[in-house]
Amino acid sequence: MKIAVVGAGPAGVRAVEVLVAAGHRPIWIDEAPDGGGRIYQRPPAALRRNARELYGFESTKAAALHGCLDRLKPLVDWRPETLVWHIHPGRKTLYMLNGGMQATAAYDAVLLCTGAMDRVIPLQGWTQPGVTTLGAAQIAVKAQGCAIGHRVALVGTGPLLWLVAHQYAKAGAQVAVVIDTTSLASLAAAAPGLLRDSITFAKGLYYMGSVKARGIPTVHGAIPLAIEHDETAVTGVRFRDARGREQRVACDAVGMGWGLKPESQLADLAGIPFDFDPLQHNWLPERDATGRTPVASHYLAGDGASIGGAAVAELAGARAAWAILQDAGRAIDTAAVRRLDRALARQRKIRAALERAFPFPVRLAADLADDIILCRCEGLRAGELRAAAVSDLNRTKALTRTGMGRCQGRICGVAASEVLAAAVNQETATLGRLRGQPPVKPMPVTSLPAREHAA
């Protein structure tokens, strides 16, 4: 039986571990030079340091996951630095690109563990050099030993906001201000749910407390107004605080993000239907608690299926691997599967509390001023989308080119939906979503034979 696993983050690693233990030798593909995924991304060799310094509280888990990853590599068909740019569910074929060379892989079953990326809301000035996602700000420190600037403002909401602020301060970077769009009242209301998992809760409080204890200015329930800049650099960030006063803080870089969204283009191309999840405020590919989808032989796990964080990704990866084995008629370890199911059910409740604690600020996206660049690939402004708005995101896309650019709407898709929903006065969920297109990421022109592309 040919099994393919896409993605070598926490979900992919734990899935492959189960498959290998059951005697399989899957093909295992990741676009990155090494496994680890986002949370446990490994720096280039010249920058490796001990896990404790790189991963903080998660260092034991990071070391365990990396140990598992390295042990598995020789036991599978390991393909790092390989992009899966298309999947054909009928032909059960993956289309891959490695160093400009194309290849295909046929499979009997495939597990997609493609992870997530930052969910962003455009702000005045957000395309300027010096403005990055929160995830990018973290990658700079973790994988490159750099801060995104000398005085960094962090803007958005969610656990990553406070984690990055803590990591910056600890690494010796100057954090000018942390601007959280979530109010303290919303956080407090979600606290009882979060207490179910006292560790998650304690870590969250620790990061927030650590940031405040260092004397870093923090603002809750604020509305970011603009990122100010001159010809060459960011100069400051303007916001309205919870009491309605306008404030400005000087800085030379801004990291921003409002939670995460799944990297789900391959699931889309595999023909898996999507639903709008109102709690997460994301379009999610349909799958059950085991990782099975409505498309037979196609499975999903980790943040690429639904935002759950690293612990859930590990559990969901292992669980989906068991589902693959069971569907192939193989014997499964029912006790292990039961343990996974119980742990996943518990995590879902914690996750729901976390989503309630840091809600996506719909209005901030919906109310984007007309002159703000919405789609950075196409240089398209919010007002242009409003002017052409029709009650369907993909038709509006065709009319305006929103989300048609080189990132395929990964960056602007969320905000475009909200701007459109407000403009036509409908629910976000009724307008559809931007569809994935092959290749899921732009490829060097030389590597794209027309025949393959048309396939």
Next chain:
Amino acid sequence: MKLLRLRDTDRPRLALTLDGKPIEALDGDTLLTALLAADAVFLRRSEFGDGPRAGFCLMGACQDCWVEVEGTGRVRACVTLAVDGMKVRRG
């Protein structure tokens, strides 16, 4: 935009060029790090006349960090490691 190096600055030096001007990088730098920790300030100009760009996601997703490497062609600066002697042009 100027990245601030916080640690590990004792790595071997690499010599690159950006639009013909010398850029000093460190072994293990991505092109984005190498250029923006030096004085490049930006990586490309928006085709739509809205100003300079210097990448956004640092994880290979947004495609806003495209530069040209002589002999290779267009690459994403954030996921391409700097190699001694690389000749880079703004994208």
